[in-house]
Amino acid sequence: MPQPTIPTFADIFAYSLDAWQRSVLFLDIMRQRAEQYEEHTTRTAPHVLDYDAELLLDGRTLARPANYALARIVPPGGVVIDPLKRPFVVVDPRAGHGPGIGGFKADSEIGVAMKAGHPCYFIGFLPEPVPGQTIEDIAHAEAVFLETVIARHPQADGKPCVIGNCQAGWAVMILASLRPELFGPIIIAGTPLSYWAGVRGQYPMRYSGGLLGGSWMTALTGDLGAGIFDGAWLVQNFENQNPANTFWTKQYNLYSKLDTEAERYLGFERWWGGHVRLNAEEMQFIVDELFVGNKLAAGEIRTSDGTAIDLRNIHSPIVVFCSKGDNITPPQQALDWILDLYDSVDEIRAHGQTIVYAIHEKVGHLGIFVSAGVAKKEHDEFASNIDLIDVLPPGLYEAVLEPVSEVAEGSDLIVGEWVMRCEARTLEDIRALGGNDLEDERRFAAAAKVSDINLALYRTYLQPAVRAMVTPRMAEALRRMHPLRLQYEVFGPSNPFVAWIEAAAEHVRDNRKPTAAENPFQALQENMSQQIVDGLETWRRTMERLSEETFRVVYGSPLLQSSLGIDSKSDRRPRKPAKSxxxxxxxxxxxxxxxxxxxxxxxxxxxxxxxxxxxxxxxxxxxxxxxxxxxxxxxxxxxxxxxxxxxxxxxxxxxxxxxxxxxxxxxxxxxxxxxxxxxxxxxxxxxxxxxxxxxxxxxxxxxxxxxxxxxxxxxxxxxxxxxxxxxxxxxxx
Known part of the structure; x- marks a missing residue:
């Protein structure tokens, strides 16, 4: 066992100087982050695309205006686009952040699609919603955008491949069920189509609606925003899922690697801090119909003209990309809609549907879209083999990727470093991933009914008073006081106490003296950091267990369920789409x-x-x-x-x-x-x-x-x- 090193005075001095210099440089990066945040928020159409884009259609000019836009991605030098290949259309999620994550890096979805020779288009959005716009208006705008893309490529060998990231995925699926003729293959990445689904002891975000008493909190937040729902609250939900990273690791990683990490950190924060807004009505629809109600997979959502949104109407192949390392949209939420809709693979075939899924072992939620490193092979293979997926016979398949080095035959027929094989699967393969039993389904059904009751009570007794009290100016003040915004603004130019940081940082850079890696205080610093992370992780796991058990006890009560009209003895699931x-x-x-x-x-x-x-x-x-x-x-x-x-x-x-x-x-x-x-x-x-x-x-x-x-x-x-x-x-x- 190695003996501990006794630090010398030189070690103490070197580490102290390095720590002081890193502290100054850390504060300067916080200052730069604040300036970047203010510059980003003043733009009319802020985004973080890594590519030049040409605006083709502004959704605000349509008959049913929406704050969405269609842009053509300009291929960078050296990229050859085949005009006969089907176009790719990437739709970014409007989940609190600004647009651009699908083209955030060269290895992102847009990058790999263009690398395969496909023309690329991007559907993004503006920070401010059009007054009165609804989810249905957005679907109408996206339909017009796809019609435009199809008209621009009359010789293409197939309809556009549409990629919907996270919450954009369910929006794409809704549109595809209403306008199936507009779509080629559909790729939905990290999309929660069956929000109730999951396994016990993991993915606690699905319990939050029930623990808050339902969607009345969403209505209250929209009313406090004078009809606007602040996307910063959605980002806050993501932050809450990983307190160790939120409160410590993200900042410590920057501090400990300050000489090399600044550019990457600022690049990510430019997107993460680009909070956008939604109309309160839009957010209420999302929470009531999708999150708390989980109505999409059951075919219970209807448009304003009464048309039922039935995912079984989709004719195009559906590719589902999810990951076991994603605590925002785990595989069960991404795949269990298949179990909701169908009783067997024969039923999938009878509807003429082709469903292909791929499950990554470890990539996180954002890694699915950015495709950095671990998820790159999936995006590369989907882009280069999209025509193979398009001609697969109806059924359920899993995409399995094998390194070319392990392939003995036909290597001359493979493009890239991996060979993709689509293997036939059954519903039992999806059930084997784990999921809810009948008791869990009844608990979530009870939570949905409690949500409806609480929302009705709020709208009857509290909403009129809140709306009368809140003015637009007051709503704007509340938005600026959001903790996520304050962390940027406190280091902004409006704070006179940060005026000294820039000059001090320049002096430090000119005289930078990083400490040696073998300095014993470096090991002590790492050890202390790990203890903090371990403590926050223990707290997270404890709170998640407490949340899950509270949800199970409260909504599993036979008395509560019977009072809500839920039959606790029935052997049928509380919801199931109707047969036609x-x-x-x-x-x-x-x-x-x-x-x-x-x-x-x-x-x-x-x-x-x-x-x-x-x-x-x-x-x-x-x-x-x-x-x-x-x-x-x-x-x-x-x-x-x-x-x-x-x-x-x-x-x-x-x-x-x-x-x-x-x-x-x-x-x-x-x-x-x-x-x-x-x-x-x-x-x-x-x-x-x-x-x-x-x-x-x-x-x-x-x-x-x-x-x-x-x-x-x-x-x-x-x-x-x-x-x-x-x-x-x-x-x-």
Whole structure:
């Protein structure tokens, strides 16, 4: 065991000088942060995009005005954009901060999409809402923006891929359920679509609504803001989730690495402190319908004209990116809407939906959007393989990423450092992540009803007095007194006590003498910091346990539940989206139509049917097979005439035909093929090359391949496929 080092006078002096210099420089960075904050808040359209942008459409000029805008991202030098590739549209979350997080760094979502050659657009917002605007007005504006993007790319091979970050994700999903024709694949990153969901002992933010007595506090906050909800309160909620970072680690990390950390710290604070505002009505809708009410997944939200918002109406593939390290939107909140909507994967297929999810092991909430380091591979792969996702047959899949270095075959078909494979999953795979039981669901249902009662009481007895008392000037004064704003303004130029800091910091920089890393006081400093972090973490865990147990005891009371009309003995979940008899009738009609088309078609239908039949045995698809199809399409003029949307429609139709009557569909293949045996052999070889691009065809897939060989009329003339595999294994040369 090493003996402790006895500090010398030189160690004491060096550390004391370094600590004093760092303190002065730390204060100067706080001063710079305050100046940056004031400069940022005076802008008409502040953002933190790392790219030049060209404004295309201002939402305030629309028939239903909203404070949103559509911008085209100008590609930086050296980036080549393919005009035939589908555009990407990134929608930023209006969750208290200003816009730009999706393009905050070169490795962010915008960066990786442009790297893959896609034109990029950005939907952001202004700090001040348009008076009277609603969530529905914003959805209407975003629909106009997507129509504009589609019109600008008439030759693109598919509709825009839309990325919705955090709260922008549910807004995108709402619009996609109302206007499905506007969307290509949808990527929702860190989006809480099922806000009640979670596991015990983790993710306590979902309990906050019930512990505060419901959404009446949201209404009070909006009234104290004279009809404006201050986004700083939303940011405060995020801060409260990690007190160790909020009160200590963030500042200590800057202080301890002051000579190298200042630029990164100021860059992040520029976004984190860009608080925006929402109309009180907008925020009330979000809390009542989504957070406390959790109504989106149950199909209980309706537009002003009575249209039900049903996520099952979405036709585009839905890609869900979440992380176990995200304490804001854990995997359960990102994925359990699937369990709310569907009873089985067959039901997902019956609605023609394709859902792909990816679960990262450790990246935090903001890392999902910024894509710095740990999450970069997911964004790279989604951007470069979005067409593969678009043509997947309906169903539920998990995106699994494997390093190229571990891939033995088809590496020449891979772009980048990872190969993406979409593996078929069932609802049991999502349930295995953990979630609420029936008792938990009843507790949250009780909290939602208590919220409705408290909100009604507030609106009846307190709201008139609060609104009469609060003036716009008073509301502005209250906003400026918010703790998050004060921490910036206290170091601002209006404070005369900070006037000395800039000159003192310049003197320190000219005479900077950092202490050596082996100075014993450095180790003591780190030890003390860790003890502070440990103490704050212990406090956080204690408060989270107390919050969870309080919620469980209060809202789990049988007396409270029965008084609210919740049946505590029922074995049914308190909420479940309605089934549609019309959909079932349309599905029956569609099945009858497909049965009639089993023998219809020709070469393309036969190849697609055979490809799907063999591919089903593998339980998924990866980018190597799709790249092989791409190259095949480019090499054969007749195949290249088929656009990506037409190819997708072809695959889906043949997939459903196989699903309805596999034997009849296979029996029809010989009639769909050309008569010439050499042409058949050439087609079979092309099919085999595509399937082998993802690796050797083995097991059940090999047996299916042999059957396809027979259907092509080649079984009697050549060594059967399985026998050739065994022969190749014995004699690889």
């Amino acid at each position: 008899h019309l959909h079932e009738a349309l599905l029956d009609a569609r099945i009858a139509s497909l049965r009639a088309e089993i023998a219809a078609g020709g070469l393309r239908e036969a190849l697609a049917r055979a490809l799907l039949f063999v591919g089903q045995a593998r339980g998924g698809a990866d980018e190597r097979g799709f790249e092989a199809i791409r190259r095949l399409r480019r090499a054969h003029p007749t195949a290249s005439q088929l656009s990506l949307p037409e190819f997708k429609a072809l695959l889906r139709k043949q997939y459903f035909i196989l699903l309805i009557d596999e034997e009849a569909a296979l029996a029809a293949i010989p009639k769909l093929l050309p008569e010439d045996i050499e042409e058949r052999r050439s087609l079979f070889n092309a099919l085999r090359d595509v399937l082998q691009a993802s690796g050797a065809i083995t097991g059940a897939a090999a047996e299916r391949m042999e059957r396809v060989e027979s259907l092509f009329g080649l079984g009697g003339e050549t060594v059967p496929f399985v026998a050739r595999l065994h022969a190749n294994a014995r004699h690889p040369d």
